[in-house]
Amino acid sequence: GDTRVFNTLERTWRRAASKPTPVTAVTAADLFGEIYVPGGLRDDGQPTTIVEAYSPSQNAWRRAAPLPRPVAGAVTVADGGFLYVIGGQDERGPLSIAYVYDPAADNWRPIAPLPSPRADAAGGALLGQLYVVGGRDDAGVTDACAVYDPASDAWDECPAMLQSRAGAGATVLL
Numbered sequence: 001g002d003t004r005v006f007n008t009l010e011r012t013w014r015r016a017a018s019k020p021t022p023v024t025a026v027t028a029a030d031l032f033g034e035i036y037v038p039g040g041l042r043d044d045g046q047p048t049t050i051v052e053a054y055s056p057s058q059n060a061w062r063r064a065a066p067l068p069r070p071v072a073g074a075v076t077v078a079d080g081g082f083l084y085v086i087g088g089q090d091e092r093g094p095l096s097i098a099y100v101y102d103p104a105a106d107n108w109r110p111i112a113p114l115p116s117p118r119a120d121a122a123g124g125a126l127l128g129q130l131y132v133v134g135g136r137d138d139a140g141v142t143d144a145c146a147v148y149d150p151a152s153d154a155w156d157e158c159p160a161m162l163q164s165r166a167g168a169g170a171t172v173l174l
Helices: none
Strands: 003-007 012-016 029-031 034-038 051-055 060-064 075-079 082-086 098-102 107-110 122-126 129-133 145-149 154-158
Touching (some): 029 082, 075 122, 075 129
Antiparallel strands (some): 003 012, 029 034, 034 051, 051 060, 098 107, 129 145
16 A cells, blocks of 8 residues: 655655555556545455545545456556556456546547457557557467557457567657
């Protein structure tokens, strides 16, 4: 539950309000000035449905609507005013699930699933498309790339990475 904030101007770290539900194997995304942390592994090693959002301006956490199912190791991406949770794993292994969160309605709905199950992938949003790269599938670490088009609710393949990776980070530079 430890939360730290980095001040880019002063180049210093400070302790912030602790996340109410400590988790690992989780990613986060910024949506309308709050940092959403969906799912993750709890202290007991089980995935959770809990979604908590941190407000840096208020130094406070709040609960959002829970995920439809427990998941850890998913990709979390914000784009177009929505939050997406893609792939991940549960106690049985990698998942192909994908959900979109509407903050105005505070609810989740399923979208087209990933073409193949993946956990610990990286991803990002670019020009209205969501990319999911690498991760772990049932065979091990992968170099696969998939791109999601929210307008058509469909996935397509994109060129594979040059090297298989899992547990990596990604960012988009424009």
